[in-house]
Amino acid sequence: STVNGSARQMMGREAELIADLGGALVPTGTANALTITANSGFDAYQQGLRIAFKAASTNTGATTVNVNGLGSKAIRKQGPSADVALVSGDIVAGGIFVMHYSTAANSAAGAWILVNPTIDTTSLVTLTGTQTLTNKTLTGAALNGTLGATTPSTVAGTSGTFSGLVTGRGISTAGEAFRVGNDSGLFDLDIANTLGIKGVADATQGYIRFGGSGSFGYDGTKFVASNNFSITGTVTATSFSGAFNGTVGATTPSTVAGTTGTFSGAISGTTGTFSGNVTSSGGYIGNTNFASSTGSVTLAPTGAGSVFLRPNGIGSSTGQMVVASTGNVTINGTLTVTG
Numbered sequence: 001s002t003v004n005g006s007a008r009q010m011m012g013r014e015a016e017l018i019a020d021l022g023g024a025l026v027p028t029g030t031a032n033a034l035t036i037t038a039n040s041g042f043d044a045y046q047q048g049l050r051i052a053f054k055a056a057s058t059n060t061g062a063t064t065v066n067v068n069g070l071g072s073k074a075i076r077k078q079g080p081s082a083d084v085a086l087v088s089g090d091i092v093a094g095g096i097f098v099m100h101y102s103t104a105a106n107s108a109a110g111a112w113i114l115v116n117p118t119i120d121t122t123s124l125v126t127l128t129g130t131q132t133l134t135n136k137t138l139t140g141a142a143l144n145g146t147l148g149a150t151t152p153s154t155v156a157g158t159s160g161t162f163s164g165l166v167t168g169r170g171i172s173t174a175g176e177a178f179r180v181g182n183d184s185g186l187f188d189l190d191i192a193n194t195l196g197i198k199g200v201a202d203a204t205q206g207y208i209r210f211g212g213s214g215s216f217g218y219d220g221t222k223f224v225a226s227n228n229f230s231i232t233g234t235v236t237a238t239s240f241s242g243a244f245n246g247t248v249g250a251t252t253p254s255t256v257a258g259t260t261g262t263f264s265g266a267i268s269g270t271t272g273t274f275s276g277n278v279t280s281s282g283g284y285i286g287n288t289n290f291a292s293s294t295g296s297v298t299l300a301p302t303g304a305g306s307v308f309l310r311p312n313g314i315g316s317s318t319g320q321m322v323v324a325s326t327g328n329v330t331i332n333g334t335l336t337v338t339g
Contacts, residue, residue: 047103100115304325
């Protein structure tokens with residue numbers, strides 16, 4: 001009867017659909033250009049068509065498929081925001097793969113979407129023992145262990161032990177490269193050969209602490225040291241503040257302010273304020289005036305000796321006046337007394 005014929009046709013179509021979805025279809029063609037003859041006799045690509053096949057070979061890159069002789073269409077997979085071309089190993093020989101046809105895929109050119117591309121488990125590693133990682137990105141709550149000479153491009157976590165090089169920032173723009181706790185960080189200042197150290201709460205400041213209590217840094221306006229600061233060699237600066245004990249050599253600061261200072265070389269400057277003694281094995285060179293903040297000035301050697309006043313320069317005795325330890329005064333010139 002007509003009813004029985006229609007039922008048999010319906011059952012036939014259902015059988016074809018079941019066969020197309022059962023994974024028994026085996027493509028011919030090449031690894032990257034498949035040819036499939038479906039049990040369903042559809043004669044046009046339409047939205048929602050679905051077939052499953054058993055791969056005869058592993059693809060090595062972007063792949064196409066020609067179903068029922070309707071023409072080659074790209075096989076794509078879903079990416080983070082849109083469908084993308086297949087890559088090597090997305091289809092593996094012997095695997096059962098399901099495809100869904102989408103008219104909107106491949107920029108509306110139409111394509112088969114591979115529903116279950118192969119997952120590359122080689123990119124998933126458990127860091128136990130010694131691992132050699134190349135071009136991998138490590139993320140997680142904690143990283144503990146030795147990565148040998150690995151140079152990860154990105155390392156995120158709460159702890160990590162590395163015996164090789166760790167690259168904290170692989171970009172050319174300035175910004176924080178490495179955070180130490182919640183107090184300070186290392187910064188790429190985008191200045192050649194320059195590493196920045198800044199506070200997290202106040203980026204205008206930055207300090208380094210040595211040992212238990214000694215620190216040196218910048219307080220936003222000037223460099224400061226928490227304890228005595230010892231320098232060996234030549235130092236060039238415009239301003240010093242605090243106590244200075246040690247050898248400064250031939251340093252010529254323009255401003256020296258502090259409580260004590262011991263210098264093995266000449267002291268030159270326009271301003272100098274010391275509440276303690278200033279010792280120099282060289283000379284003191286003032287800009288114009290040598291004055292006392294009290295009502296008297298004492299010029300004296302540390303022991304018995306002579307005091308020289310030389311108006312024509314340190315090396316010239318012309319016009320000099322010498323006060324000897326005996327009290328005798330010698331003047332190279334004429335003494336004029338007014339009053």
